[in-house]
Amino acid sequence: MTLPRVRFAPSPTGMLHVGNARTALYNWLFARRLGGQFILRIEDTDLERSETRYEGQLIEDLRWLGLDWDEGPGVLGEPDKGVVGPYRQSERLDIYARHTEQLLAEGKAYRCFCTPEELEAERALAIADHLPQVYSGHCRNLSHAAIDHNLVAGKPFAVRLRIGTDSLRFHDIVRGSVDFPAETISDPILVRSASSVSAGVPVYNYVVTVDDALMGITHVIRGDDHISNTPKQVAIYQAFGWPVPEFAHLSTILGSDRERLSKRHGATSISTFRQMGYLPEALANYLGLLGWGAEDGKSETFTLEQLAKVFSLERVTPSPAIFDFDKLNWLNRHYLKLADPERIAKLAERQFTRHRPDIFPLWASDELHTAEMQVFLASQDPPIQLNSLSKELIDQRKAWFASLLALFLPKVDHLDQLPAKSAAIFGFDVEAARVEPENAAVLAVDSARTVLSELASRVRAHSGHVTPEIFKLWLNEIKDATGIKGKELFHPARIALTGFHSGPEFEKVLPLIEDGATLGLGIPTVRERIERFVGV
RNA sequence: GGCGCUAUCGUCUAGGGGUUAGGACGUGAGAUUCUCAAUCUUAAAACCCGGGUUCGAUUCCCGGUAGCGCUACCA
Numbered sequence: 038m039t040l041p042r043v044r045f046a047p048s049p050t051g052m053l054h055v056g057n058a059r060t061a062l063y064n065w066l067f068a069r070r071l072g073g074q075f076i077l078r079i080e081d082t083d084l085e086r087s088e089t090r091y092e093g094q095l096i097e098d099l100r101w102l103g104l105d106w107d108e109g110p111g112v113l114g115e116p117d118k119g120v121v122g123p124y125r126q127s128e129r130l131d132i133y134a135r136h137t138e139q140l141l142a143e144g145k146a147y148r149c150f151c152t153p154e155e156l157e158a159e160r161a162l163a164i165a166d167h168l169p170q171v172y173s174g175h176c177r178n179l180s181h182a183a184i185d186h187n188l189v190a191g192k193p194f195a196v197r198l199r200i201g202t203d204s205l206r207f208h209d210i211v212r213g214s215v216d217f218p219a220e221t222i223s224d225p226i227l228v229r230s231a232s233s234v235s236a237g238v239p240v241y242n243y244v245v246t247v248d249d250a251l252m253g254i255t256h257v258i259r260g261d262d263h264i265s266n267t268p269k270q271v272a273i274y275q276a277f278g279w280p281v282p283e284f285a286h287l288s289t290i291l292g293s294d295r296e297r298l299s300k301r302h303g304a305t306s307i308s309t310f311r312q313m314g315y316l317p318e319a320l321a322n323y324l325g326l327l328g329w330g331a332e333d334g335k336s337e338t339f340t341l342e343q344l345a346k347v348f349s350l351e352r353v354t355p356s357p358a359i360f361d362f363d364k365l366n367w368l369n370r371h372y373l374k375l376a377d378p379e380r381i382a383k384l385a386e387r388q389f390t391r392h393r394p395d396i397f398p399l400w401a402s403d404e405l406h407t408a409e410m411q412v413f414l415a416s417q418d419p420p421i422q423l424n425s426l427s428k429e430l431i432d433q434r435k436a437w438f439a440s441l442l443a444l445f446l447p448k449v450d451h452l453d454q455l456p457a458k459s460a461a462i463f464g465f466d467v468e469a470a471r472v473e474p475e476n477a478a479v480l481a482v483d484s485a486r487t488v489l490s491e492l493a494s495r496v497r498a499h500s501g502h503v504t505p506e507i508f509k510l511w512l513n514e515i516k517d518a519t520g521i522k523g524k525e526l527f528h529p530a531r532i533a534l535t536g537f538h539s540g541p542e543f544e545k546v547l548p549l550i551e552d553g554a555t556l557g558l559g560i561p562t563v564r565e566r567i568e569r570f571v572g573v
Numbered sequence: 574g575g576c577g578c579u580a581u582c583g584u585c586u587a588g589g590g591g592u593u594a595g596g597a598c599g600u601g602a603g604a605u606u607c608u609c610a611a612u613c614u615u616a617a618a619a620c621c622c623g624g625g626u627u628c629g630a631u632u633c634c635c636g637g638u639a640g641c642g643c644u645a646c647c648a
Binding site for chain 1 (some may be wrong): 648
């Protein structure tokens, strides 16, 4: 048996969407599982909508997800890999033209001189009669004389495939046998007429078939919006006498309202998830699970490598799936825990730099030297300089940042939530803290007032630095002196210290604040916080 | 209008002619902690409807309904 060859064939008309990313992933997994080849082909025949900049983005997104391909366009400047190229449809126009000539010469295709108006009228009639919309076959058997006459007269024509009268059936790995009655399909257009904007450009259903056949694709794995196109494509394979591949149509990904997943449901493009601080392994795992289940019915966490060992198209679900952000978040938290802390630190630093450019960067890590980041830093007002710090200070800041992450990472679904979640350290805002309803409720209690005034008098009486040890000592003294303990003691104290009534333990937060304050990050000290809050 | 695809907890799914219909996310409760997060324990939660086949259907068949897709000289 020959090894399978599959392809992912996106059109570069926008960002890579999670639905397409899943299609790419399943193609890749199928090929890797069976030791076959995975090919990337760019479908840019829609010249009006295609943009080359999207091709680069596409390639970047696929690589970020962890996918690679054996044939197709390479990274910038690299030539295409593979020998059945070119891998951009816009570079294959002569190939299609040659095949059209062949079909015409063999009488398997013919010129159709019908005008759009005539066809529209036919269609209207069919709908009125509750009949399938099919082409009447008006130009199917024109005499040579009539054809020549039209040609000489310069009448524009499209090229249509002459198909048989049998019903068309194909096998789908996900859905079984799918068939279409003969009377519902008619001679499809292969090449657009000169009267259309894209004169002489072959249509999608035609080029995709020619490409798949010439590239030796054995399994066509794609979205289920192509099911209805498949019979036309099968007819084209048959006209050329090419072997018909296996098909596998993947169901649509829907939003929570069961509508097709779109921007209004939240993030949908791979690059957006990346920016939000999702890990590629989490997204790949989630997409792998969306429409596919492991054989044991239980396993859920897979690396790409693990998935590539167990994936099979037979276990792909045919029904549409709703994209569940909660489950993605769970997987992301899972991988955040497993990931190398240094890697997470770099990613987290980028998020802080984006959201808190007043404080970050803490150090000039390699991550911040990307072109994208440079543009961002330079665009800030005032522009941010990547300062050259002493190695000692950099190491101290790195260690401090690591302990910050240890404290706040368990609280986030994705990395871009980190700046907001760690506001206890970076965002000490007395007014906001007082006004926040739950805080206000805590502070309104008499015992809370007592705690704050006790704290205030101790700060006044103490002239030096308020170390974590001293602060904890104070809390104990206040407890002993007033009998206030538990949350009545801790909550007001925490508000005064961090602006939040709940959060990590004092044992962890206090050193973080004090150490951070000494690293030149503009973080107020324990003393400054209390003074500001109680108005000393 | 025509044609096609789909239908198990709220969601992703396992299963399959007789099962306590399994797992996960989410949700509720409890443990832990001053609190939040994390963690652990635990609970509630599903076979779209109607016929048929069968001793027996959630499972097989037919129909309905609903959702989605295609219905272009878009991709």
